[in-house]
Amino acid sequence: MNGLAVFCGNANPQLAKDICEHLHVPMTDVLVSKFSEGEVRVQINENIRGKDVFIIQATCPPSNDNLMELLILMDAARRASADRITAVLPYYGYARQDRKDQPRVPITAKLVANLIVAAGANRVLTMDLHANQIQGFFDIPVDHLYAINTLCDYFSAKKLKNAVVVSPDVGGIKMARAYAKRLNAGLAIVDKRRYSPESTEVMHILGNVKGKTAILVDDIVATAGSLVEATEALVSKGVKNVYAAASHGILSGKAIEKIKKCKALKELVITDSIPLPKSKQLSKIKVVTIASLLADAIHRIHDEESISCLFDETTR
Secondary structure, three states: OOOEEEEEOOOOHHHHHHHHHHHOOOOOOEEEEEOOOOOEEEEEOOOOOOOEEEEEOOOOOOHHHHHHHHHHHHHHHHHOOOOEEEEEEOOOOOOOOOOOOOOOOOOHHHHHHHHHHHHOOOEEEEEOOOOHHHHHHOOOOEEEEOOHHHHHHHHHHHOOOOEEEEEOOHHHHHHHHHHHHHHOOEEEEEEEEEEEOOEEEEEEEEOOOOOOEEEEEEEEEOOOHHHHHHHHHHHHOOOOEEEEEEEEEOOOOOHHHHHHHOOOEEEEEEEOOOOOOHHHOOOOEEEEOOHHHHHHHHHHHHOOOOOHHHOOHHHO
């Protein structure tokens, strides 16, 4: 791994540390703090001239602070004469603002992509984008990984009987079908109507779920409103047990309170793409790591090898 430099901001230092352990490389010494007035301060304390640099920084809440840290870290690396800069984004913030669905609104996901390229990124490595078309917002190579293997391994180990994978909306059918194929389970869909970005109402359940163990799969759990509503709707249709899996656990607003009160939900399984603070830890929230997946991708990119073997066939 000669010529490799890996460092991070303050978004998820534990994940970055775990990735470096898998790669058997030390973390590059970088200072990321703030000046007294709140401006981000960055200084790279090691020589990275001519190196292949990977900056691990999820743009998770606080999204604006973490995004600025990422941009400034890339600018510092570029001005320190790094040979190539890869932005490793376990979670891509602003991804839900990927289109103009109302008058006079921005396409912020595209704006963020422009900022990342302008700051000096030569390549982007990310996981489970909210919308696949965001890859096209970049004019540089984008490697898009999926957490499906990691999450499916967790549920396979539980050996759930009579399982059915449930998509929380019509847009998640492709992802749910991939999970159903991997877990050799049935498939169902929650038909819901969205009234606002954070308010929905379940209308119908499409598919046979009565007497089964349901696994709700989604890419993001934010306020957990849709998750709880879907869980209650499934139970009303005769589902015995409800589990949920999500790649990114934002868990904002009253999400923890809702999940805690939802007795029908047995477990919520998320990845460590976003750190889970102690204040949000519950016995029914399980965290699986994606450190080895990202480490494998970084190793292959550094060695100029294909990473297609890391993509699950069923997600294409």
